[in-house]
Amino acid sequence: MDKEYVGFAALPNQLHRKSVKKGFDFTLMVAGESGLGKSTLINSLFLTNLYEDRQVPEARARLTQTLTIERRGVEIEEGGIKVKLTLVDTPGFGDSVDCSDCWLPVVRFIEEQFEQYLRDESGLNRKNIQDSRVHCCLYFISPFGRGLRPLDVAFLRAVHEKANIIPVIGKADALMPKETQALKQKIREQLQEEDINIYQFPDCDSDEDEDFKRQDAEMKESIPFAVVGSCEVVRDGGTRPVRGRRYSWGTVEVENPHHCDFLNLRRMLVQTHLQDLKEVTHDLLYEGYRARCLQSLARPGARDRASRSKLSRQSATDIPLPMLPLADAEKLIREKDEELRRMQEMLEKMQAQMQQSQAQGEQSDAL
């Protein structure tokens, strides 16, 4: 038997098999004013008909409508992998004459999901925690404006530290190629000016081949993605059928990279970064929320925002024990939390010891 082969290289396969069995949860939020093609795009992305029974209210009804948050779920299966996709919609956003604070319900919703998760995580029965946190927010920007509108900026600033934002230009077939480029440039500049942190697609590993790196760079350059959605198949004069929109002057092909960035969006969102989005939500955004929450309980009024660079949890010793107004259940939760921390510390100590002994072992080997 090969003494150098331990066998944990098979770990990824095991994880894979486990996650395939477990299935995969993903919550995607879609936001932006009405009429930008959001629903069509979602249907195109996931090849579903999630919005079949939707009723778009007429203008008079929308005069006094407040923003509602709607959730739709769909199970998609592909190649043996099951994805439980939850779509969060924000009908009414940006519709009213006075849209002041219309983003607050959205922010509250996102934080409620964090809060729910925090409770679940600190709870007694943690076997079946439902992760309803918003993993990604696709924000739709109008192609008819000249960049981000004041409402866009307000929404993005309220949400950018709480959810992964991927900005998208909807109905991009309204624009000629030069206009698209100019609009993208303007939006990127504005995002920078306003200090808005959109989701950063991670750099690809240095050991990837040049082609892949180039493709990756191209994709990053095309943010915000200028998309066109369609669920209709068009047969364009005898050529192969494509999904697209047929106009009198030609047909826009949704999956043609020269026509729009739909493929890029689908690739980056669904095919390569689904997992990363979840991880960033958990490791960064949720942790940030958790730290803020616990600290504000400990020291009311004092807020310490976790910066982007700090990926790790603040160590247990830094946070003084939070004092809560107590029901017994809460007390129990706190105790369990403490236990957790103690166990974590022990784990870390053990790891440190292991590393030490390994190092010593290597030294002695070398000697």
Next chain:
Amino acid sequence: MSKGLPETRTDAAMSELVPEPRPKPAVPMKPVSINPNLLGYIGIDTIIEQMRKKTMKTGFDFNIMVVGQSGLGKSTLVNTLFKSQVSRKASSWNREEKIPKTVEIKAIGHVIEEGGVKMKLTVIDTPGFGDQINNENCWEPIEKYINEQYEKFLKEEVNIARKKRIPDTRVHCCLYFISPTGHSLRPLDLEFMKHLSKVVNIIPVIAKADTMTLEEKSEFKQRVRKELEVNGIEFYPQKEFDEDLEDKTENDKIRQESMPFAVVGSDKEYQVNGKRVLGRKTPWGIIEVENLNHCEFALLRDFVIRTHLQDLKEVTHNIHYETYRAKRLNDNGGLPPGEGLLGTVLPPGPATPCPTAE
């Protein structure tokens, strides 16, 4: 409601022959028999030619206002309509361009000439409309501007020594740009048109219509028409001002089928089938602005400029302006303005010599 009112002097200078009001005669007229000995041609019909010559010499004014969110192609459309750079596009990407915090009114005048006829065209732009987070009452500066022009005209009219031709700055036509969402009107659209359709001729236009397929366009237009009707919004041409059956049938067709016009504007030319056409070039095809299969720009242009230009001015003068005037006189106790100004509508205009009661 009869549209014809006694002609004012300004009308005579600028309009074609306006039919005199046809009041019911108190006594039935006896048929006048033409003396069969008077053969030949009198020449009354040359009056048309005489008026035409006068118009050409004096030229005429036309004031068009454009309203809509920024980026809907308002300036481009006006430039395309009048085939010249009459509206300065604020869309240069390189310049630092801030959305104004309140709605501004910018009026720019140009003189255009065609076929010997001079038109003094004024384009009134309204940057900032609908662009803020809170757009409540953002139509108020616009309503104020329109009423101010009526007030100006009224003051001139009421003067003892009147100018031969009162400069007409009244807004003859307001193009309202609807965003092509494909769903329905937005609450702001409704609010604007509700308030302003009573003081100015509003022509709703669906902007950037190259984002809608034929079916989407027709569905959207139907929905918009229905919404306007349900909300009691009368856009131009208003039903109540149709003069006769001919007008009514023609306007009915426009109201119920063509409007709101779904337009595309462009100031760039491309080569299509050997011709240079105004259009937009995309990777999937070239949208020709003046091709009726592509968009309804040509319909809008013909409607506003080639067939209803004069009517727009007349309705503005005979209806909207008169409504304003009546209200002002009533508010002022039947006295002309300038004496004990009580006008609730506007701030007082520049001080004019106080005319005594006429």
